[in-house]
Amino acid sequence: MGHKDYLFQKRLALRFPMDSFRFDFRGNHESGGQRTQGGFAKDVEDLVMVVSYLRNTYGYEIDVVVGHSRGSVVGMYWLCTSEEGQHARAMVNVSGRYRMDRIYDVAEAYKEQWDAKGYYERTVTVARQAVVERIYPQDLVEFSRWNTAIVWDKFPDQIHVLTLHGLVDKTVPTYDAVIYSRALGARTPGTHSLHLIEEADHNFTNRQDEVVDCILQWWDALGQGCLKTGILMTGVRGKL
DSSP, X not given: OOOTTSTTHHHHHHHSSSOOOOOOOTTSTTOOSOOOTTOHHHHHHHHHHHHHHHHHHHOOOOOEEEEETHHHHHHHHHHHHOXXXXXXXXXXXXXXXXXXXXXXXXXXXXXXXXXXXXXXXXXXXXXXXXXXXXXXXXXXXXXXXXXXXXXXXXXXXXXXXEEEEETTOSSSOTHHHHHHHHHHTTOSSOOEEEEEETTOOTTOTTOHHHHHHHHHHHHHHHHTTOOOSEETTTTOOOOX
């Protein structure tokens, strides 16, 4: 569970050279409703409603989508399935999961409570507040069946994508970033740039400014029309 201001999101918004809008999915932090572990379809509905609100109230059009983890999965699905997504220019995929069935890697930790109570209960901290979450076996079934493979055939050809992933991510395997590179790297005129950050975990703990710097560097390159599919900053020695 997360919220709209954790990790790098607010820092990026303060430095990004255009208006931006951050929001919590239902049941997270300041948004009402009920969150479920496998409720990706509901998250997509939330994003559809937010886009509609921004368009109808302020006349905004969506130029770039930035997501972390679950937000990346939802953002890419929306781009694949919405009319507005066909006109976007860019997507930033940070720690996005591709192999949804790997959620079962954690299922063994849930088994004792599932057998005893029918659900697994845990307490997590969201915006410095303790939140109790219940995870049911059906949640993992729904989670594992979410269709991330849609990006192979439906992701808009014109959208430029940056995929960022930490090399010590213990929540989403780093190899998922490679799969997204393979899925999105053959499109034209859109490009796919991959950037892996050494010793960074799923939430980029103590590395969030580096994430923002990377996104802004990629955005500048997009604006200059010099992006090429491959490893971000190919040919730049930098700090080794």
